[in-house]
Amino acid sequence: MLNAFAEGALPAHEREQALAHLAVCANCREIVFLAQPIAPVEAPAESIWKHWFRSAPVFGIGIGAAALACALIFALTLWTHRVAAPTAPPQTASTHLPAPPLPPEEAPPKVAPPPRPLRAHPPAVNAPEPMPLYKPVPQPPTLDGRGREWVTGHDGRGLVGRGFGNDTAPVGGMGFGSGVGIAGGVMAVTPTAAPPTGAADAAPQSGTESVTVEPQSQAMTTESVQVASALPLRAMVKMRAVEPALQPLPSKLPPITVVSGGTRTLAADSAGALFLSLDAGQHWTRVAAQWKGKVTRLQLAPSTSVQLHQEQQQMASDEARAPAAAGTGADTISPPAAAPAPTKSPVPAAVFQLVTNKGAAWLSSDGLNWQPAP
Amino acid sequence: MHGTRPQSEELNLAVAPQTLDSESGLPARLVDELWLAAEAASMDLSRDEFEQVLLEVGVKHHFGLAPEVALTAARQESFLRALQLRDLALAQACALGRDEAWQQFLSRFREPLTQAAIAITRSSSLGPELADSLYADLFGLREHDGLRKSPLASYSGRGSLMGWLRTSLAQRFVDHHRRTHREEPLTDGAVFAAAESTPIPLPKELAALGRSISAALEDLPAEDRFLLSAYFLDQRTLQQIAQVLLVHEATISRKLKRLTAQLREQLLKNLQASGMSRRAAEEALGTDPRDLSVNLRAVLQVSAAPAFSLKEAKSESQ
Helix, strand or coil: CHHHHHCCCCCHHHHHHHHHHHHHCHHHHHHHHHCCCCCCCCCCHHHHHHHHHHHCHHHHHHHHHHHHHHHHHHHHHHHHHHHHCCCCCCCEEEEEECCCCCCHHHCCCCCCCCCCCCCCCCCCCCCCCCCCCEECCCCCCEECCCCCEEECCCCCCCCECCEECCCCCCCCCCCCCECCEEECCEEECEECCCCCHHHCCCCCCCEEEEEECCCCCHHHCCCCCCCCCCCCCCCCCCCCCCCCCCCCCCCCCCEEEEEEECCEEEEEECCCCEEEECCCCCCCEEECCCCCCCEEEEEECCHHHHHHHHHHHHHHHHHCCCCCCCCCCCCEECCCCCCCCCCCCCCCCCCEEEEECCCCEEEECCCCCCEECC | CCCCCCHHHHCCCCCCCCCCCCCCCCCHHHHHHHHHHCCHHHHCCCHHHHHHHHHHHHHHCHHHCCCCCCCCHHHHHHHHHCCCHHHHHHHHHHHCCCHHHHHHHHHHHHHHHHHHHHHHHCCCCHHHHHHHHHHHHHCCCCEECCEECCHHHHCCCCCCHHHHHHHHHHHHHHHHHHHHHHHCCCCCCCCCCCCCCCCCCCCHHHHHHHHHHHHHHHCCCHHHHHHHHHHHHCCCCHHHHHHHHCCCHHHHHHHHHHHHHHHHHHHHHHHHHCCCCHHHHHHHHCCCHHHCCCCHHHHHCCCCCCCHHHHHHHHHHC
16 A cells, blocks of 8 residues: 555545654554655766756756847948958058047148048169058157156148157167057057148048058068057057167257158257258158258158159259259268259159258258249 | 565554445356456466455455445446556465465566666665565464465555565564664663653653644644654655655645644643743743653654554454
8 A cells, every 4th residue: 555655546435544644653654665666767967958958948048038139239340340441461550540639730621631541652762572551649748667758740632741759779670650549548540641741630530441551662671560450459560670770860869750751861969950860760861951840740741742843853853953052061062063853853762852951841852952832 | 564474464453344235246247357357367266266355355345435435346347447456366366375476466567566666775785685574574484273275365455565575575674673683782872861860750741742733743643743743753854755756755744833833722721721921831832842751753643543553453342
């Protein structure tokens, strides 16, 4: 009867009798508990999960929905990164640029700029390797990790030099001709395109742009600029040193701005003196000042300025106008007495522009002869 | 009930057939149908032998009816159809020593019986030994009055034969454990019980509390006392109790919670009836149980309903 009781085979009155006996008989209770069938072997985890989901379909649906949401978020994130990440060949930089806060003096001009050309400058004839050029976002000078002052480009026009606050020249580790500005935690990398003058100071507004940059000079080989992500705080710029490194200037002062075009490299030291190098910064020669004040900035002139400068040179050659100034000092190169007639001369590889501390701009195609910018 | 007696003898309820005597027999159509359903022919058990077994089982258990309920043909048929006919035929054929039946028995139950014995003993060495000892009994090696008698003859078919075998194994294991437990040497650290001292008279409140507890427990239904005994005395788990009572363990948990709350209320009532105020009764319930002389085991196991053995003794005396 204990067996029949355990299997539920007893009618109600017999079950009641069995329970009454079991309540008072510890021996029979022990037998009943011992005689219970062997507990089924635990099912594998998969079966448990199946049973769980079967018994709680709503929970299973919730898990599925959560998994789908996670997959969608992941796909969206991946898609966003692919849009923002550079997908073009090495000479093409694709960046997703949020609109940086512009200082009042850097506000975009009222005149709407024409469409920005993707190609910055025509490639130099003797430029063997391509080099990406970028325009920095204007920002106040900052200090790098070693206490050196980092003077970024000023207006983003043309080829922007980089100033160095370190008095221990040569300055290595940073490539010429590229500017990277980090303002407010947002990195902006823009091409050094040559927009019209009116739009020169226009900072990149927003959106994603893909820009093909052109090689400028062998001496300006910023070998790689990798933009891992255009998102704030995740921007990473990797730049490699310029080879060969610059030699110290003859004034023993640190250069504050350097610009290179073609085979010529110009540098201005902290005293505002201008120096020219024909061998990528290995040897420097002082350029006689034909302007008043100190040189504070060097850059490549915009295309419109170049055209005007060429026209003026053409007129000057026609009129056989003598050069305006003469050099000073033994190591100073004076401009030639008569400028060579640029008849049928091709467009110079680069036209340099300097800006003095008084705001005057001067143009030169060779770095020696300077004329006020029109 | 105790010892190694077969279950049929232990749990034999004194039920006397009222309207169906042994001479009346069973309907032939029903016997034929049940004999075919039991596949008794394959066990070398004849129809007449099977009919006799059915009749004995029915009469013994009054066809599953309460003594005061009159037996009808429909109830008789319902009881017989609810039996484990195939197992019943197999057990009876084995008890009669039929080779065909023993082959079927071994093929069906040898391995499960060994596994059950291992589960009961929780030992892979003691389990097969226990199963083998049961086999020896089942073969009828023991003689009673010069006749070989197999415990399988006491199987009534009201539960499964496998369940009956497990119960037999468990009973055998409990008996074996008690025998060997008595033979175990005393350990060095054994603490002998102190001589019973004269009971210290309890304060009035504690005495009243003890009486109230006894009264409250004795008034409980059989199932509630079984629950309390299994859970608090035997330390069985909710799952084990639920498995025996064929309910979910959550049901057992709810029942226990309700039962203890009900007991508390009943104790408060009993204490108030003995002259205590409600607050004094509640304070009395906070008494340390060690201060009480109430033997809960004894109280719980003194049932108002007579046990099987007591019923059997009464019926025999009548």
